[in-house]
Amino acid sequence: xxxxxxxxxxxxxxxxxxxxxxxxxxxxxxxxxxxxxxxxxxxxxxxxxxxxxxxxxxxxxxxxxxxxxxxxxxxxxxxxxxxxxxxxxxxxxxxxxxxxxxxxxxxxxxxxxxxxxxxxxxxxxxxxxxxxxxxxxxxxxxxxxxxxxxxxxxxxxxxxxxxxxxxxxxxxxxxxxxxxxxxxxxxxxxxxxxxxxxxxxxxxxxxxxxxxxxxxxxxxxxxxxxxxxxxxxxxxxxxxxxxxxxxxxxxxxxxxxxxxxxxxxxxxxxxxxxxxxxxxxxxxxxxxxxxxxxxxxxxxxxxxxxxxxxxxxxxxxxxxxxxxxxxxxxxxxxxxxxxxxxxxxxxxxxxxxxxxxxxxxxxxxxxxxxxxxxxxxxxxxxxxxxxxxxxxxxxxxxxxxxxxxxxxxxxxxxxxxxxxxxxxxxxxxxxxxxxxxxxxxxxxxxxxxxxxxxx
Ligand SMILES: Cc1cc2nc3c(=O)[nH]c(=O)nc-3n(C[C@H](O)[C@H](O)[C@H](O)COP(=O)(O)OP(=O)(O)OC[C@H]3O[C@@H](n4cnc5c(N)ncnc54)[C@H](O)[C@@H]3O)c2cc1C
Numbered sequence: 001x002x003x004x005x006x007x008x009x010x011x012x013x014x015x016x017x018x019x020x021x022x023x024x025x026x027x028x029x030x031x032x033x034x035x036x037x038x039x040x041x042x043x044x045x046x047x048x049x050x051x052x053x054x055x056x057x058x059x060x061x062x063x064x065x066x067x068x069x070x071x072x073x074x075x076x077x078x079x080x081x082x083x084x085x086x087x088x089x090x091x092x093x094x095x096x097x098x099x100x101x102x103x104x105x106x107x108x109x110x111x112x113x114x115x116x117x118x119x120x121x122x123x124x125x126x127x128x129x130x131x132x133x134x135x136x137x138x139x140x141x142x143x144x145x146x147x148x149x150x151x152x153x154x155x156x157x158x159x160x161x162x163x164x165x166x167x168x169x170x171x172x173x174x175x176x177x178x179x180x181x182x183x184x185x186x187x188x189x190x191x192x193x194x195x196x197x198x199x200x201x202x203x204x205x206x207x208x209x210x211x212x213x214x215x216x217x218x219x220x221x222x223x224x225x226x227x228x229x230x231x232x233x234x235x236x237x238x239x240x241x242x243x244x245x246x247x248x249x250x251x252x253x254x255x256x257x258x259x260x261x262x263x264x265x266x267x268x269x270x271x272x273x274x275x276x277x278x279x280x281x282x283x284x285x286x287x288x289x290x291x292x293x294x295x296x297x298x299x300x301x302x303x304x305x306x307x308x309x310x311x312x313x314x315x316x317x318x319x320x321x322x323x324x325x326x327x328x329x330x331x332x333x334x335x336x337x338x339x340x341x342x343x344x345x346x347x348x349x350x351x352x353x354x355x356x357x358x359x360x361x362x363x364x365x366x367x368x369x370x371x372x373x374x375x376x377x378x379x380x381x382x383x384x385x386x387x388x389x390x391x392x393x394x395x396x397x398x399x400x401x402x403x404x405x406x407x408x409x410x411x412x413x414x415x416x417x418x419x420x421x422x423x424x425x426x427x428x429x430x431x432x433x434x435x436x437x438x439x440x441x442x443x444x445x446x447x448x449x450x451x452x453x454x455x
Contacts, residue, residue, distance in 0.1 A: 011041045013045065021251070057333030081183060101130075136165040211236060215235075239367075242272065294379070318425050321339065321397050323415050327415060345395035349434065350430055351427075
């Protein structure tokens with residue numbers, strides 16, 4: 001049922017939870033509204049600060065997702081632009097709402113924003129109620145016996161599984177949706193439509209459910225073996241949906257089959273939760289290396305470094321698997337995990353460029369761009385993070401191609417000119433740069449030890 005501008009309502013503020021099913025915060029808002037005979041005013045705030053950091057692919061994906069959500073809400077989704085600490089209290093006042101309900105946000109910006117919004121609402125005699133999180137287990141909940149955060153993945157995963165999570169719930173029933181006036185249109189949210197990656201995937205809750213069904217109907221059985229093969233459709237492709245909350249990890253975890261492949265898949269979902277937990281405890285870990293030696297690593301800069309960065313970003317390094325990954329990113333706003341690891345390793349250890357530069361580029365381009373998974377994924381590759389791969393593990397682009405793209409099908413898809421005279425020669429020699437990278441790491445470790453002083 002729908003109604004126009006109410007005198008009294010509950011405002012529900014959508015953020016990274018753009019779905020109706022299995023939504024504890026939305027259920028809480030609907031329950032509260034129904035108990036007092038009031039409607040719910042669903043709201044989305046276009047926060048310029050967040051949108052600017054999104055990049056065109058994520059902006060486009062968001063707009064298409066919001067379009068579907070609006071339809072599911074019988075056209076009743078209020079869209080406002082501005083600073084949330086101004087907009088949310090304003091909408092609450094217009095809608096006559098004492099309470100604004102939302103899902104908790106666990107990332108540093110979201111936590112600071114929510115504190116500002118809660119303070120602004122409170123000053124007006126209203127309140128912000130946060131329910132749940134975008135994770136199966138909210139960050140900060142899984143701790144060691146002594147109450148400390150886990151620094152290493154495997155014991156975290158065990159404790160996370162032991163903690164467990166509730167079964168998913170259905171859609172809210174009996175809700176009355178209402179709106180107040182929107183002040184912008186969907187299209188305004190994409191700053192530069194010409195910069196959006198040409199290949200667009202389907203958005204929304206039903207697209208997410210379809211992907212999960214398709215994955216569970218086939219690829220999950222061979223996931224443990226095929227997940228590293230970018231030439232195969234061996235993974236779920238759920239990451240953008242988990243990013244925008246068109247599916248919740250609970251909904252995925254509830255259907256993961258028993259057996260070795262299911263265990264590996266559950267473990268990958270646990271990496272997402274682990275990285276969110278690390279960021280929760282150490283907000284500085286988004287952009288600062290966690291390993292002391294990481295602070296002393298020497299990075300290249302200047303015009304030649306810039307030219308190498310551009311060749312990497314455009315997929316013109318002369319290393320086919322690296323180039324295929326970077327071109328997949330440009331074409332689709334998504335890249336296979338194996339190739340994310342390789343392209344990141346190449347930037348850091350073959351081109352000697354700061355991992356933060358690569359992380360920022362990925363955040364700009366990826367539809368699933370997520371500060372915790374992306375920046376900790378980069379730190380893992382760079383050997384500077386918590387539970388990181390050792391720095392001396394340097395990915396060889398040729399060896400990775402032999403192992404994970406054995407027939408060259410992935411490279412052929414994205415780098416059709418490979419093997420012809422139009423394809424560039426390698427911009428660096430991998431064997432030489434590997435030695436250079438290891439020398440720089442030794443140098444950084446010695447500097448970190450010196451800075452720590454005698455033990
Ligand atoms: C340098 C680098 C940057 C990355 N940036 C992001 C990012 O911005 N956003 C993002 O969601 N993932 C990121 N990842 C993790 C991983 O590459 C993607 O989650 C995965 O490729 C998404 O494809 P999928 O949904 O088919 O994954 P599947 O293999 O089907 O896995 C299911 C889900 O598990 C989670 N997951 C899988 N692998 C990882 C991982 N290594 N770390 C954290 N979560 C994982 C994701 O939510 C994924 O959707 C990054 C990895 C690296 C190495």
